[in-house]
Amino acid sequence: MKPAPNRATMRDVAALAGVSVQTVSRVLNNSGPASEATRRQVEDAAAMLKYEVNLAARALASKQSKTTGLLVTGEIRHGVARLFSALESELAARGRHIVIATSPTDNPSSLRRAISYLHGTNPDGLVVLARTSNILPVIAAKAQVPCAVVIAGRHETNRVSTVSIDQYDGAIAASQYIFDIGCSAPVYLTGDLRWQDAQVRLRGFQTVCTANDTEADWLIGDSWSSASGYAMGEELLSRGLPDAIVAGNDDIAIGAMHALYKAGVRIPDDVSVVGFDDIPQAKFQNPSLTTVRQDFTALGRTALEELDRIIAGEPRRHRQLPTELVIRKSTRPRPW
Structure with a gap:
């Protein structure tokens, strides 16, 4: 078995670059001034030697990791x-x-x-x-x-x-918007209820339904995925369409939309759909997805x-x- 190669040290880098160990430390730790030429010398030497900063040693020395x-x-x-x-x-x-x-x-x-x-x-x-x-x-x-x-x-x-x-407030805003545009029988498609996020968003929907004298109706998803949304979309098709869908996240909304498309349902003419998260794909859907943005x-x-x-x-x-x-x-x- 070949012996493991010795790990390059800061002293090795200094010798190859032709500078002091203190200069190497300033450059590699970005802890002090150095000319551009010196910085390039040190960085080139470190690269040639495949020098890696020893974070554990640095933490022990500085008492800060x-x-x-x-x-x-x-x-x-x-x-x-x-x-x-x-x-x-x-x-x-x-x-x-x-x-x-x-x-x-x-x-x-x-x-x-x-x-x-x-x-x-x-x-x-x-x-x-x-x-x-x-x-x-x-x-x-x-x-x-x-x-x-x-x-x-x-x-x-x-x-x-x-x-x-504030996902509760976000869910309330999305759900109330559905009522504001004239929908009266929305269905909520949950995310994975093992997550606090899913529980909070569902509670926001329920609160809005109560405030609008509407019995809250929801389907429980088994994950946050588009596949889960698709399965719930198919369930909606089998039991009768609502006038709006509020989804636990954008992936669920997109999956449900795909199931409805395949059945000839027009969005938003027949059903309005709202997601949550504003993932990059949301604005590129056809139609683009109304959603709740999180920063x-x-x-x-x-x-x-x-x-x-x-x-x-x-x-x-x-x-x-x-x-x-x-x-x-x-x-x-x-x-x-």
Whole structure:
């Protein structure tokens, strides 16, 4: 067996570049001034030697890891992926690193293992993307560093900061809009009710139906997918069409629309359809999809702002961001 090659050190980079170790440190850590020529020399030498920054050593030396842990619970879907991208971009702009752990379920032992793994990377703090509020007690008890939890709904706790987009208000806006354009018998197609998001959005629809003296009618989906939306669309065709569909997310709306198209149903002439999320495909549907927009970039930035506050010793709190109803061609006023 061949011996493992020695890992290049900062001293090796300095020797090859013809500069001091201190200069290499300033350039590679972006921690001080250096001329463009010197910076290029150091970066070229580091590339030739395949030098990699030892984050663990840096953390021990500085007592700051410049690392944020990210814990994702449940499956990776559109909102989670968009939020991860926003967090990664924001952390990169701050010169920080991100380490990820996942817990496919809310099982306490799975959560504890994921948190223990993140603790082992010596993070300055954790951001948790939570599927349900069930995990909050585990996070509060297990997390040994400041923690901000991104979760639907409002959850008062003095152990962690929580951050959310006001999905309840978004669901109310979408549902009330359906009544405002003259629809009187809407049906709601839920997302995966194991998610707090799905529960909150359904509750918003139910609230609006009650306010409009209408009995709330909904179908329960088995996931957040277009396939689930398609199956629910077929069920609607078999039992009789409503005058409007409010969907748990855009993927569900798109799946239901496809089922209706195949049956010759005209959208929005026969049925108006509203989604939730404003995924990139929403505006390119035919017709384009009326939906509720969530600003995931702002959500990621707010989560990190709250984490910074806790690290600085400030009180934990709850932050909630607004949604925006985006009206497109999948809805239209009904004739009176």
